[in-house]
Amino acid sequence: MKTTNLQLKTLPAALLAVLCSVPLLAQSETPDTAAAADADKGVPEKVLVTGSRIPRATLEGPSAVTVITNADLTKQGYKNVFDALTNLNQNSGFVQGEDFGNTFTPSATTISLRGMGPNHTLVLLNGRRLADFPIAYGGTVNFTNLANIPSAIVDRIEILTGGASAIYGSDAIAGVVNVILKRQAEGFDVNLKLGGLSRGGGVNRRLQFTGGHSEGALNTLFAIELSDRDPLWSRDRDFMATRPSATPTVILGRRDVKTKNYLDLGDACSQLGDLYYGSVVKTPAKGGSNCTSQNVGPTWWTTQTGNRSKNAFGSATYALNENHTLFADVLLGGNDTYNNTRGPSWTSAATNGSYFLNQNTGAYEAWNKYIAPEEIGGASRYNRNWTDKAFSVSLGSRGHITGTSWDYDASYSGSLYRSRAQTPRALANIDSFFLGPKLGVDKSGVSIYAPDQARLTKRLTPAEFDTITGLSVAKDESWTNTLSVSANGEVWQLPAGPLRVATVAEVGRQGFSNTPDLAGNDGIYNSTSKVDITAGTRKRYALGAEVSVPLLKQLTATLAGRYDRYNFAGRSDGKFTYNTGLEFRPAEQLLLRGNYATSFRAPDMNYIYKARGTGYYSSSTDYLRCALAGQEIDKCEYANKSPGFDYVQIGSKELKSERGTSYGAGVVWSPSTSFDVSLDYYNIKIDDQVTNLSADALLRDEARCGTGKLDPKSPTCLDVYSRITRNPLTALNKPNEVNSIRVNPINAAHESTSGIDLAAKYALRTASLGNFLWNASYSKVLTKRSRQFAGDELEDELNSMDSVDWRDKGKLSVSWNIGDWSSTLAASYYGKIPQSNGKGYLTPTTLLNGSVVYQLNKRTTLSLVVNNLLNRVKHDTTGGWPYYPTGSYSPAGRAGWVELNYHFGS
8 A cells, every 4th residue: 555655844933933923914925035946947936926825836826817017008008007907807896087076086096896896905015005095085985096106117917806805804805906016127227208199188298217236135126207297178178168058057146035036137247258268148047147158167177187296116135145135115106186176156155045135135135156267367276286195115024944945024014195185265255255244144144245246247356366265275194004924835745746835924003094174163264064183093913824735636725714803993803714716727728716715894994983074065966856857867957066965974983894705716728828718707795885875876866765766665765864954845045955965884785796707818929920919808797786775675786877887898909029119909898888867878989009119229119109099089968068978988089108218227
């Protein structure tokens, strides 16, 4: 009988003590200490692949990993790391981007893998966590900003979709994005880039300086990136420079509140006819007239933010000996972002019912004025500005434990993010500026004035505007600190191969603070909203292990388990998660794989610590009043009203962690080194999901409840009625209008999604015509369901006309390399999404990108990149202005740039 020899390789007692006693937080990159020796022996280099802490010789494992290389960033026409990630097939979720307008985070960029939301995708830099962006996305969820990573120093980006909490802890429910930076460079590179849009606007410039040097045991690497991008204004695009089919915006109006009649403004409109680029006209209104313009919206709206950024990265490694290396990485980022979403407007007595008693007429009146850019020195005078600064550092040691097969990584990492927002706001004196001194109040508390209409109709000067407008400044900050220790090596020699183990221990602390402009509480601004500072901290402890077991020569199993505990708000919450995977290779060219994982997400800190806050939405649609009036959304007088409804928001310290599960199965066929194809299925579920209820969703549900489409006694309808407060039907001003909407976070019941990913690659190498490489990929969402409360029915989000997530996306590219030339043509396919009016679908669209790279000499490379070669702009007029699907497609059109790279010093 054959005897099996099992060998236990020694794990030093000191290392065991460290792993059991030193917890840590950041995600450590496992070193490839033995790579050079293995390469000399013809053994494939083992690298750490995202989704596992055990180095392996191939990217193909129990879970599919998508890789974007540094070369892809140029060849595929990606402007930066975010651009590459947002174009991923797996990035199917809608997010508010830079063209979405009045968002909470226009200076930040994020993605939504599998449509599960920005907070369910974990973003890592070299395997380590970064501080959250200090302002919550949508005012609700925390996320990582992708805007501060210099693309020149990126080696590759690895994307794993599906639950990975057993490896990385909280946040990794929908997937993990790991941006891996270069480790070594010799010489220096200067890269200049200049581009713009064929339709005008959006000029962008970039300068990169990168380099590195090795001298003995010391290796250094650095990158500096300066970039500048002009904003794109709506008026720069002819199809949305005016709103001919929409109800014109009232820029001057005077109304009797009781009779609802408008008073005539005389010749004021003709005197102001040159404002808003000569578009002001007199428009008949009930009982009188208004001064209106079709150009107000396009005048005050940027569809792409302006940005100036300064980013720098530096790293150094020092080899103490052949087994131990010290390392240090530092990332600095600075971004100045500006946009415009709404111009300055005034409504009389806005803090007291929006109407006043006119002593001269004895009537209750409402006056309003929409100030024009010609009156204040240009539209950019009313820009909002953000100054963001980011800092990240990691220090530690990695290497090989002498006399064993074990590698280790021990490090400290810290990250800090600060944001300063400047927003123009009307001062408290604006009523007296237009109406004269306040003369008291009537018995109902309504303010009394004796105004002169000539003051309303007179054009302002920039100097006068400065006396009634201030600059509100908010300061926000977030940070994270982490100590980490990880190790991996071989423990047993099994018949089918070595049993490999990886362990990790983490401890860390993170926090944030949102400090609004508290001067508003002292009556400085024309607002009654009170604001508070929101701040909080939490600690995390974690211990995990992962095992790779070769069951047979053709069959390998992996098992990972991890326990995380969070301490916050005087309580703690701990979760254990696990991950299992199988790889079966019945033949060398064929891989069958499957995985199952549990995951979790600790409640967002913004959800937990949010102080009572009040504010207003940039715009709102009163779906109930539209439905009761029998008006379609695109023609409804109550739709897309700006500014929108007031809200009240507060956090909850009693929220539970979200629980998730995911599983998948796939097949990879590689019959040769020139061809491979893969097909994978995924299924992701979240229970007890934390969500801050969407005001728009509440208003839509209210309309469905109020029109009988939903049972008025259902849990959803009862909840809606408790959250939306309306003015009485008998109110003198704004009867039945929404007064406020109460939103707060809750643990929702369920969300799930499933789908398939298909990818193929083929390489053709010829002696005379060069080399060709075809890449094709396609992702399709099969199901997406949600249920807000346990008593509600599952909603089919995939087929809902309210969901603008992508149902499917695809890519096809061909690259041709011959001599000093390299060219790529890439097609991106976007499936159907609902029209704005929810009555049909926009047809699928394919956009083409092209690039040509020419090696002028050994040191100089010239590139030409053109995105959207056919200059397509997707239009959607069903929801009215701005006549394109905001956030889903860009109105920019064809974009191109030239890029020159010069290498010297080696």
